[in-house]
Amino acid sequence: MSAEREILLDVKDLHVTFGSGKKAFEAVRGVSFQVYRGETFGIVGESGSGKTTIGRAIMRIHPTSAGEILYKGNRINGKISRQLDRQVIQEIQMIFQDPMASLNERAKVDYIVSEGLINLHKKMSDEERRRRVQQALAEVGLLPEFASRFPHEFSGGQRQRIGIARALIMEPECIIADEPISALDVSIRAQVLNLLAALQKSRGITYIFIAHDLSVMRYFSDRIAVVYKGRIVELAETEELISHAAHPYTRALLSAIPMPNPVSEREKKLTVYDPSIHDYDRNPPRWQEFRPGHFVLANDREMEEGFGEVNDFDYLSS
Amino acid sequence: MENMNQETILSVKDLNIKFTLRGRVLHAIRNVSLEVYKGESIAIVGESGSGKSVLTKSFMGLLDNNGFISSGEILYDGKDLTKFKKEREWQKIRGGQIAMIMQDPMTSLNPLKTIGEQIAEAVRLHQPAVRGGDAVREKVYAYLRDVGIRKPEKRYKQYPHEFSGGMRQRVVIAIALACNPRILICDEPTTALDVTIQAQIMKLLKDLKAKYDLTIIFITHDLGVVANIADRVAVMYAGDFVEIGTAEDVFYDPRHPYTWALLSSLPQLGKKGEELFTIKGTPPSLYKTIEGDAFAPRNPRALKIDFLAAPPRFDISETHMAKTWLLDPRAPKLEPPEGIRNLRKLEVLG
Numbered sequence: 001m002s003a004e005r006e007i008l009l010d011v012k013d014l015h016v017t018f019g020s021g022k023k024a025f026e027a028v029r030g031v032s033f034q035v036y037r038g039e040t041f042g043i044v045g046e047s048g049s050g051k052t053t054i055g056r057a058i059m060r061i062h063p064t065s066a067g068e069i070l071y072k073g074n075r076i077n078g079k080i081s082r083q084l085d086r087q088v089i090q091e092i093q094m095i096f097q098d099p100m101a102s103l104n105e106r107a108k109v110d111y112i113v114s115e116g117l118i119n120l121h122k123k124m125s126d127e128e129r130r131r132r133v134q135q136a137l138a139e140v141g142l143l144p145e146f147a148s149r150f151p152h153e154f155s156g157g158q159r160q161r162i163g164i165a166r167a168l169i170m171e172p173e174c175i176i177a178d179e180p181i182s183a184l185d186v187s188i189r190a191q192v193l194n195l196l197a198a199l200q201k202s203r204g205i206t207y208i209f210i211a212h213d214l215s216v217m218r219y220f221s222d223r224i225a226v227v228y229k230g231r232i233v234e235l236a237e238t239e240e241l242i243s244h245a246a247h248p249y250t251r252a253l254l255s256a257i258p259m260p261n262p263v264s265e266r267e268k269k270l271t272v273y274d275p276s277i278h279d280y281d282r283n284p285p286r287w288q289e290f291r292p293g294h295f296v297l298a299n300d301r302e303m304e305e306g307f308g309e310v311n312d313f314d315y316l317s318s
Numbered sequence: 319m320e321n322m323n324q325e326t327i328l329s330v331k332d333l334n335i336k337f338t339l340r341g342r343v344l345h346a347i348r349n350v351s352l353e354v355y356k357g358e359s360i361a362i363v364g365e366s367g368s369g370k371s372v373l374t375k376s377f378m379g380l381l382d383n384n385g386f387i388s389s390g391e392i393l394y395d396g397k398d399l400t401k402f403k404k405e406r407e408w409q410k411i412r413g414g415q416i417a418m419i420m421q422d423p424m425t426s427l428n429p430l431k432t433i434g435e436q437i438a439e440a441v442r443l444h445q446p447a448v449r450g451g452d453a454v455r456e457k458v459y460a461y462l463r464d465v466g467i468r469k470p471e472k473r474y475k476q477y478p479h480e481f482s483g484g485m486r487q488r489v490v491i492a493i494a495l496a497c498n499p500r501i502l503i504c505d506e507p508t509t510a511l512d513v514t515i516q517a518q519i520m521k522l523l524k525d526l527k528a529k530y531d532l533t534i535i536f537i538t539h540d541l542g543v544v545a546n547i548a549d550r551v552a553v554m555y556a557g558d559f560v561e562i563g564t565a566e567d568v569f570y571d572p573r574h575p576y577t578w579a580l581l582s583s584l585p586q587l588g589k590k591g592e593e594l595f596t597i598k599g600t601p602p603s604l605y606k607t608i609e610g611d612a613f614a615p616r617n618p619r620a621l622k623i624d625f626l627a628a629p630p631r632f633d634i635s636e637t638h639m640a641k642t643w644l645l646d647p648r649a650p651k652l653e654p655p656e657g658i659r660n661l662r663k664l665e666v667l668g
């Protein structure tokens with residue numbers, strides 16, 4: 001990582017709490033990371049770990065309960081000026097997991113794709129709007145005539161393209177993609193991933209890519225943050241994380257990746273993460289950089305006992 | 319399945335299944351033959367719409383009302399299931415002989431009954447030898463423990479919504495087990511789950527298969543997930559099997575271009591910065607008669623003959639067959655794509 005990389009998004013000690021009083025549930029518990037312009041930053045974790053909530057907090061869909069989110073150096077959580085709000089709405093877009101559920105069934109593709117644009121530019125001429133819709137559809141590989149159709153007439157992969165077109169039309173600088181391919185068939189997954197990669201190349205878009213599956217992450221992300229129960233437990237560049245995974249949860253995620261090799265798969269020992277191995281009540285964990293650019297949440301005992309010495313580290317085999 | 323004297327438990331012969339929809343006929347299963355061996359786990363792999371669910375539903379008499387078997391046989395236990403007419407006949411097969419686990423556990427659970435009661439019902443129906451409330455209850459606890467649900471006494475009294483997705487799928491598996499089946503059909507049981515949970519359910523299925531002497535038919539669109547569980551793999555395209563072999567045959571020596579394509583598009587094999595392989599186009603419409611090799615229009619290296627005549631079945635070995643003209647002695651020698659030639663060397667992670 002070169003020193004002069006521009007920080008597009010800076011998340012500092014983010015907390016998000018749902019509900020209040022006795023029922024309060026802290027979904028995100030002090031998460032910090034930085035996203036550089038033009039990179040793909042992966043957030044991986046199991047369902048309920050808080051990864052979607054992080055994305056939605058950046059999108060200003062969920063209010064934050066503590067911490068700061070800086071976009072291009074400006075705080076965007078909490079109360080912000082109307083002008084900054086407009087800027088964020090335009091520049092940060094989101095793509096959702098379920099292409100079926102996330103599209104308005106009764107609206108034509110034309111409307112779905114341009115809804116955000118109309119809201120932002122109330123005075124835009126209809127001609128200009130149509131032109132932009134056509135352009136966005138072309139960019140995701142859909143035919144112009146699709147504009148006048150309804151979402152149910154499309155396959156899962158095509159619907160996901162509509163979702164991407166809807167984000168693209170805003171000319172965003174950053175796209176948060178929340179499990180964009182999980183609901184798709186394997187062959188269509190590859191098409192959508194290629195499309196996202198091509199758009200990044202041509203437009204320099206920054207991605208925050210949220211998924212539960214490290215195998216897709218490995219292919220797609222430059223850096224990966226591993227989230228467990230509302231905390232980031234490990235963060236590093238992709239290959240560094242894979243070859244030197246330290247946190248037992250990361251290792252469990254890695255061992256769960258199904259590889260297309262029957263002989264080694266059958267012999268593989270599945271690693272299951274058991275959080276009770278930590279003695280964090282007596283000896284709380286700290287966020288520490290144990291190799292350059294590679295961070296892990298661990299306490300001092302774990303660091304001493306070789307949290308960092310990896311590969312032959314086998315303290316949680318089940 | 320290395321042993322050679324395999325006993326067939328279910329045999330599908332030249333099966334054709336059609337659906338009528340608004341006056342048109344869709345040919346969903348096209349002349350399919352398959353032997354399922356006792357005690358094996360066989361994976362059926364193919365894209366969405368290829369016919370995996372339709373085929374396996376026909377083993378249980380669960381085709382939708384507009385579907386019918388137009389010809390062929392499904393032989394099980396000396397009987398041809400395609401000849402069944404009455405629900406009564408099917409009831410002897412469903413659950414007690416062949417049980418099914420589906421992708422969304424909520425569709426197979428009753429939200430208004432405790433999970434213990436739902437498993438107990440299956441025990442009472444399918445295991446009349448277990449008599450009396452206490453005995454049934456103990457049996458239910460045993461199944462819950464078997465599927466990895468701790469504190470069965472407490473869990474017995476809970477409702478489906480009190481369980482996470484992975485735990486619900488375990489409950490569904492417990493209900494299936496309580497029917498005491500010989501064949502367990504798993505239709506995408508892990509697709510909706512996190513990878514870690516998915517891996518645990520796969521391991522559970524393997525353990526249960528050994529413990530209960532099950533034969534498993536595992537359905538998925540993802541070739542990546544089956545390397546772990548499958549003894550044999552059957553690759554389905556547009557309503558027919560294009561390749562069947564042991565897992566070693568299909569992963570290390572795949573012969574059909576469609577199998578090559580499915581393997582190549584796995585993100586596990588992708589190289590960062592390079593495009594992932596994609597299969598162009600869409601599967602053929604099953605409303606039309608398919609001429610030649612069904613995959614030819616999407617296969618950039620298709621031969622002329624692929625468009626003219628349907629390839630016959632070629633046997634590569636005793637365990638391995640594929641339906642592709644590439645196996646004809648007159649065909650040019652085509653190598654599988656570079657990226658999948660060395661799957662044997664691919665390392666598991668973690």
Ligand SMILES: Nc1ncnc2c1ncn2[C@@H]1O[C@H](COP(=O)(O)OP(=O)(O)OP(=O)(O)O)[C@@H](O)[C@H]1O
Nearest residue numbers: 337339344346365366367368369370371372373382
């Ligand atoms: N009741 C029905 N009426 C008409 N066509 C049907 C019906 N049920 C299934 N089909 C068609 O039969 C074909 C095979 O469907 P099937 O559900 O078996 O696919 P699948 O391989 O299980 O796909 P998926 O991976 O999406 O579950 C498809 O073309 C489907 O549209």
Ligand SMILES: [Mg+2]
Nearest residue numbers: 370371372505
């Ligand atoms: Mg299906």
